[in-house]
Amino acid sequence: xxxxxxxxxxxxxxxxxxxxxxxxxxxxxxxxxxxxxxxxxxxxxxxxxxxxxxxxxxxxxxxxxx
Amino acid sequence: xxxxxxxxxxxxxxxxxxxxxxxxxxxxxxxxxxxxxxxxxxxxxxxxxxxxxxxxxxxxxxxxxxxxxxxxxxxxxxxxxxxxxxxxxxxxxxxxxxxxxxxxxxxxxxxxxxxxxxxxxxxxxxxxxxxxxxxxxxxxxxxxxxxxxxxxxxxxxxxxxxxxxxxxxxxxxxxxxxxxxxxxxxxxxxxxxxxxxxxxxxxxxxxxxxxxxxxxxxxxxxxxxxxxxxxxxxxxxxxxxxxxxxxxxxxxxxxxxxxxxxxxxxxxxxxxxxxxxxxxxxxxxxxxxxxxxxxx
Numbered sequence: 001x002x003x004x005x006x007x008x009x010x011x012x013x014x015x016x017x018x019x020x021x022x023x024x025x026x027x028x029x030x031x032x033x034x035x036x037x038x039x040x041x042x043x044x045x046x047x048x049x050x051x052x053x054x055x056x057x058x059x060x061x062x063x064x065x066x
Numbered sequence: 067x068x069x070x071x072x073x074x075x076x077x078x079x080x081x082x083x084x085x086x087x088x089x090x091x092x093x094x095x096x097x098x099x100x101x102x103x104x105x106x107x108x109x110x111x112x113x114x115x116x117x118x119x120x121x122x123x124x125x126x127x128x129x130x131x132x133x134x135x136x137x138x139x140x141x142x143x144x145x146x147x148x149x150x151x152x153x154x155x156x157x158x159x160x161x162x163x164x165x166x167x168x169x170x171x172x173x174x175x176x177x178x179x180x181x182x183x184x185x186x187x188x189x190x191x192x193x194x195x196x197x198x199x200x201x202x203x204x205x206x207x208x209x210x211x212x213x214x215x216x217x218x219x220x221x222x223x224x225x226x227x228x229x230x231x232x233x234x235x236x237x238x239x240x241x242x243x244x245x246x247x248x249x250x251x252x253x254x255x256x257x258x259x260x261x262x263x264x265x266x267x268x269x270x271x272x273x274x275x276x277x278x279x280x281x282x283x284x285x286x287x288x289x290x291x292x293x294x295x296x297x298x299x300x301x302x303x304x305x306x307x308x309x310x311x312x313x314x315x316x317x318x319x320x321x322x323x324x325x326x327x328x329x330x331x332x333x334x335x336x337x338x339x340x341x342x343x344x345x346x347x348x349x350x351x352x353x354x355x356x357x358x359x360x361x362x
Contacts, residue, residue, distance in 0.1 A: 033260075058267075062259065
């Protein structure tokens, strides 16, 4: 599957099928810090992603002066 | 569907939007943030939190305009203003724009360099001053900011790490209006930033996802990572940490906050409330101007 990442923006190819939680863990991320979006919909941690899927891992942590 | 582990719940899209609005409504009511008929100015950065807050306040029926501060952070500021303006246009809402370089002759990177502060410190100082000024000058009763549960937990963590008692006393969901200060409120304190981001995705609100280039290495980002590592193992830890601080510790600290408020005077240059003769923002403007003239 194609995985789009941010900060910095980059794309990765990851072999599927794979559950969302496993993908997040494999990328060294924590579930609290990201959303996983397939197409234009959010997907839950136990969702099985297929090899042909296109997913975005969107960081949710913002920092700096608030 | 989205899971919110601290509530041990998974929501469909409609129920999740209802959940977010309810969390905000509860905070607004519990802390008496906005009285009937009051006008709200929402501090808009173009990011997920401020746009989600604006959207929820409008949906809840509040009279809420936005204010965007141009910080002079090159392309990032232009891009974030674009997101803010597109939301305002799409919603038919009013967005005020204050451009710091155009109005004060410096941007956040210049201010940080001139004062030898870290950029987030110079930025925060400028925002506090100019957002308050925008609210007062515009005749708004309330200034609302998009600080979420993660922001507040991270600030609390930092303040506890150093036992900054005066900062702890000041860390409240509502700072009451005083002469020269609009009331400041934080209606998102019961929503995590994962929830505000999910809210925007579900509501199809486009926001700037990329992190501010000046924030890299910021200590609050490190605190958030630490708290998220705890949350991963103990869902609900962040909410307990922060919300119990409000319940248990804020009453104990009330006297400290009262003493601090009593010591506030007026800046001799701009008339803003200040604990010294010249307020921190006016000193920042002066140093940035001197630095610019020196060509440093």
